[in-house]
Amino acid sequence: MTKIGVLRDIKARKGVAANEIARRAYLYVARNQTLPPQVRYQAQLQLNTFGRYTRPTTVKNRCTVSGRGRGIMSEFGLCRFQFRLQALQGQIPGVKKASW
Amino acid sequence: MVSIAPSRLAALVKTRCTVFQTSYNPTSIRTGAKYLRARLRGPSMTDYYPPTLSLSSIIRQFPEMELVDAAEKQRLQDVEDRKKRGKGAPKKAKSKGSSFCNPVFHRSFF
Structure with missing residues (x-):
């Protein structure tokens, strides 16, 4: 019987893999100081809309x-x-x- | 020690950047390039756990074969039997206050 923690971890791993490219693109815009602040702020807002299990730090x-x-x-x-x-x-x- | 003019040093760095094909960034402004340069970690992350075979996944994959999981069938049957004896899972609380419930009066009498 699989532990719930493992199932959650598998879910996180799949989520990270599926959303990695989009997240990277938003991260690039949000962290790029050469872009106007308005654009960077919008990118950061978009980053915040991603779910919990799309962040690589949730993978254990x-x-x-x-x-x-x-x-x-x-x-x-x-x-x-x-x-x-x-x-x-x-x-x-x-x-x-x-x-x- | 001969002091070198800052403009000469800047010119050197600029030339170095063209030679080694790196971007010239004298003010060290953050360009976010590291997020594009880093390798994608998703593929190696999904390969961490070895693939497992389970009966339920096989049944879900081939619904046309009409396989039956005996253990799962028995479990569902047991749950039904418990419900008939009033031993089922309690109803979800509608509000926070109603989540407290005296266990003596918890059984349903209908």
Whole structure:
């Protein structure tokens, strides 16, 4: 069963991908100091009309196995516990338990 | 140390910009170019989770095959049975004040 947090994250990722180009265009206009302030203000208003799940900051890397939101190792996309399990089973290439 | 005239330095920067094809921006005014220059992050974002197969998605994709999800059917049946026994989900509150409800009198008597 998928966690609601993962479903929300997938929704955010899809939203970001779908609206990225339009958002970038508005950002370019709004942040461009060479353009008249009226135009920049209108662009900023347009940016504010985009929904919550179109902003890249709403996307959070979660564990791809367990869906956990904290303690994620971004190189592997796994949370600390799933990383440990898979590493001990030898499923992650190049990772070995240290002992000295 | 020989001091170099600012106009000469500006000319140098201008030439450098033409050589390396960068935009000449002596006042460091914000042009918003970084929003156009940055790579698009959407495609890599959508690839983060591995694709999963679920029965409900298959059923939704091929409605003409008329597949049946037994577990989902059972769940809906259970919900119906609970409703008949007055154990269904409560009605949505019309106003903020009516959201408080004494659990003893909560059951519907009709």
